[in-house]
Amino acid sequence: MNMLPNDKILPGHQTPNRPLLRVVIVGHVDHGKSTLIGRLLHETGSLPEGKLQTINAVSDRRGVAFEWSFLLDALQTERDQGITLDTSQIRLRTASCDVVLIDAPGHAEFVRNMVTGAAQADAALLVIDAAEGVREQTRRHVHLLHILGISQLAVVVNKMDRVGYAQSRFVEIKAAVAGELSELGFSAVTIVPAAARHGDGVAQRTPALAWHSGPTVLEMLESFTPAKPLAELPLRIPVQAVYRFDDRRIVAGRIESGRLAVGDEIVVLPRGATARVRSIEQWPALAGSPLAAASRAGQSIGLTLDDQIFVERGDMIASPQQSATAARLLRARVFWLHEQALCVGSNVGVRVGTAECSGKVTLIENAIDPGELAPSKAQAIARNHIGEIEIALTHPIAADVHVQNPRTGRLVLDFAGRISGGGPILARDGDPAGARGRAQEGTPLAAQAGRLNALLDALPAPERLARFCREVAGRLVFTTSFGLEDQAILHMLHEQDIDIDVVTLDTGRLFPETYQLWSETEERYGRRIRAIYPEHGKLESLVAAHGINGFYASRAARTACCHVRKVEPLNRALAGAAAWIVGLRADQSGHRGATALTAVDARGLLKFSPLFDWTREAVQSYVAAHRIPLNPLHGSGFASIGCAPCTRAIAPGEPERAGRWWWEQDGKKECGLHNAGGGKAVAEPAQP
């Protein structure tokens, strides 16, 4: 990160190939977005000459003190009423990059303008008033950022001057914010304190915030990265037009993803005809130009084909090997901005890429007011609300699902001649298990897992969990060892009243603290946790053969113990179940790095890890925010807690699972419950 020099950065630092970053500033009304923007521009020397005097004059004329918001609130009504009506943009130059700051209105009335601004951003800064904390538009904006696909987020706890620059208040609000954000799918978000009006924490480290050792707001901005064109995904070109200005027939469009070279075979969707690229056209024709031979995502191009197949605006050109689906029914998660609510039976225009047709909403589920987080039973999505829809199309449209291609996997809705909503496409009727309804009998598990991932990936963890439990028919088993993640999941189940089988494996060798927590947890959530015990005959033979602590002797002896005390009991717990819910995270260890949201376990059931993409810090802030009971051993350096003889505390910086079977030297710290494929680890262990 770059520290600002004391003198102003001259615009001369701008060079054509410095990174260009688009950052939207969001948050509740009056939490200080405009002031922060003004201060950032001022401190980086990005304001044109005379601008401060102009703002002064405009402020004087209205009888108010110097008001930074007049910098961007250029409209007379905005200035007279002191509110931001519409989104605006202004340039900022830092030492390392050029930034387009996008101002977004914080009023509920102008959410459509916030969406217009935010949809252009690579990253977002969420501004929260230190005295007020999270408010309605804070939540709504975070929800909208999530559905708009903006994954880079940082938080500024502003107006620290109003709380006496108290570190305790910052710590308190930080924990609360991190908890809420993790529920909405943003984990490990940087949160910094600032008092924008006085410049504290904005571009300079000032004495008032001396206790803060993290980045300044400016440094946070510089840590964001611009979105990159999707050159590595399969080819997608929504066709804008076919031009016949001369004897050529040029198909024009922008490459949304992938690459294209002369000679490539392509397929034209939704009809599915194929042809080869004869030429990539450009004007003026430049001999030897690289564009003429090959193009890639982000470029607006024209091409001719070797075969005169029918192509028109709205078609999508794709690679035949990894093609999109021609869909007649789409399922999508959408935000809705029109005054008239979106209802089952509503007729709306549907756009995907350049394709357009009419569609009829056939189903609405999970409608919420994201400002209140209140679920709604209504079969309608009101203005500024979010929900899931299924929509039947009058014509087939080529579409991807969002997890596979964020640019061609999203739709926009038109209503009464005006763009009124949009969101990620979750599923299409062409998909294996169909876009509607619950998972069907006889569907291969892998396809079901894929469909569930497409459906659930973009959702916050509690919603993922709830949806998973509704989508999957049959018995669902959640196994807990009372670790951080398990406790978080149990809390989510409880909060949403999800009644599934909750099981723990009592090996007989757990820590006293774990038994204590088990009991506390039952009390807190008012439910029994079903215990599964080893088979006594096998346990007796094991101890007879190896001794009571024989597992230290060899790896074979250790896995034999794990098998008798954990793996075999688990197999019994899962017998006949449709799915197994676990608290795995991908970043727990190298071995768990491939953890997916939904996978197929070799026992022949789905394995669901709703926290697979959370970091340890995100789980910690979640459990802290909800005051969830925890194993006190976490406080003494125990990260991952298993059986007492086989778990030790870890040193700072050690991997999370380093304390499990610590005497074994290879990296695979697993007992066999979660071995890849899950299954063959269940085989009988080597007998001594």
Next chain:
Amino acid sequence: MSRLDDLEAQSIFILREAFARLRRIGLLWSLGKDSNVMIWIARKAFFGRVPFPVLHVDTGKKFPEMYAFRERYAVEWNLDLKVEPCPPVEAVDPTLPPAARSAARKTEGLKLALAKYGFDGLIAGIRRDEEPTRAKERVFSLRGIEGRWDVRDQAPEFWDHFNAAPPSGAHMRIHPILHWTEIDIWRYTRREGLPIIPLYLARNGKRYRSLGDTDITFPHASDAASIDDIIAELEATTIPERAGRAMDHEAEDAFERLRVTGYL
């Protein structure tokens, strides 16, 4: 791709959307650096030929160098040029400050041209970084009957999906270079080798940064004698681009009033 390539690709996408989605469009050519860049990009978008009329709404008060440029490049660039006159200043809202009132003749000329040709879309070369009310524009921006901009009720616009269904009698303004900055324009002009009106270059220690009517446009002190010099000057300056355009500065709301009633 370089930043200029990205800017150009986005502008081409917008121009092709305008041509595909609207019934009858025209491109507004003010003869200045921005609309020259825009015409060049339109030629790239449509493979050498601008497939719609190019309008010069002529106040009759432009600099002679501008008229010379128009006559030469309308032919060289093979443009379907329509020159449309503006009514006299007496036809314009007398409550506007003098320079704004003079500039507003162009708005009136525009309305006449709209009625004459029945356009439902006009392409204009405004940029967000020029002026704060332009920074609040959409790429496809609705102008109602009489060309009015209802800034309180702009439609949502995201993911490069545009509103392009103006009610009868209304039209869309399409802004293909809204996301460019002044220095982008000059860097692109240099890279593509585009011709410029010599008034942008310093003569006797002064040059024009923004060109308008002779009586309300003023040069600033500069020694920039080449495009390279202009780029170097812009890299160092903190003076705003439209400082020499009188109608922007007569009153706090002058430019907004112009724009709300249909000015660019």
